Amino acid sequence: MERKHAWVSFPHAKRSGRTGSGAERTRAAEEERRRVRLMIEITARAGAYRKGLEAAVRRLGPEEAAILADLERNGLQVPQLHDVLCGGHVLVDDPELYEAWRFDKVSRRRLSSHHRDMDKDRYPDIGMQGHVVREKLHGRTAQGTWVQLEKTPAAFGKRKLPGPNDLRHLVDYVVYLITRSNVGPWGLSRMTERRPMYLSPVLAVPTSLTPPVARSLTQALHRIEADDDVTAVSQDLAARFPPPDRAEPAGELGRALSGRGGRGLFGNSDVWVTETPAHSAVAVLDETSEPPAGALLPERGTP
Incomplete structure (x- = not known):
């Protein structure tokens, strides 16, 4: 050819x-x-x-x-x-x-x-x-x-x-x-x-779950969310700020993501981030904490 x-x-x-x-x-x-x-x-x-x-x-x-x-x-x-x-x-x-x-x-x-x-x-x-x-x-x-x-x-x-x-x-x-x-x-x-x-460019095929499997999956997801609510922060904060109550948490599992969303190119690989510190930030961090000349400091013990 x-x-x-x-x-x-x-x-x-x-x-x-x-x-x-x-x-x-x-x-x-x-x-x-x-x-x-x-x-x-x-x-x-x-x-x-x-x-x-x-x-x-x-x-x-x-x-x-x-x-x-x-x-x-x-x-x-x-x-x-x-x-x-x-x-x-x-x-x-x-x-x-x-x-x-x-x-x-x-x-x-x-x-x-x-x-x-x-x-x-x-x-x-x-x-x-x-x-x-x-x-x-x-x-x-x-x-x-x-x-x-x-x-x-x-x-x-x-x-x-x-x-x-x-x-x-x-x-x-x-x-x-x-x-x-x-x-x-x-x-x-x-x-x-x-x-x-x-x-393969497209491996995901949407499919529906049978009612017994859907109920079991929903119960498991509710249990995981409940455990996560009390372990992510202290219990008193978890009680004061409850997360939104979702009736069907399983509905988010099959939600398609736009563009290259999802696992993407890097999948489960380790990702390194190498950055050069900004010179201005380095200069600020290197400055001494001594107060400028003539500055008035509160006396020890005063509010």
Whole structure:
């Protein structure tokens, strides 16, 4: 298939904000790379990775950033990014990503043993090398797209003799057999094809509860609220300022939040806040508490 440009020929380009003039695409691509770099730097604070990730992040390519950003748009959270970078097998409920991740200059056909039920002539597996993803491999599933990052690319195929990378890839396979973990570019992941990570833009499906379950849930929520009312503050204050009495507390559980409300990108990850103190505030705090000259102080013991 002929593709004109990596940023404008995506089937989901309009959805991802990769359309517009050349200057607009350049700004959008750089903003996407900056955002993905920040995501990786945050997850690197809590997770253990092989050495060299920080240096690789500084050389993050636009295609690599596009793939990781698409995963984030489909629900990937910062804690899950650790498994992705360590070779976790990811299923995305979006078949359009299969074509979106085929880049003109860097993508190539690959042979793999993943998802053998698919027609590989119609949907061949696609490989791509990068500084952060090392070797990205993706393909189609019946309902979406799968992707996995590998530590070592494998180039063997029809009428090709094995090379050094193929031998290293074989060593990674032996590690997989021993540890039952995928060998990714920056570590090991237990998210294998048999136990993959599943991403979907919309996973919440509203449903109604049966009357017995609804009554039991309401009673439990009332009990939790009553316990919280007397433990959050002192009992005398709790009695003086009772909270609003809600007849149906269960109604708030399924309430949808607007925008990126909810667990969001960071999920249950640890969040660090680093701030530089304002110079004016530092100056005020450093001032001595001595009264100015000539100030009259009340005598000791006077009201």
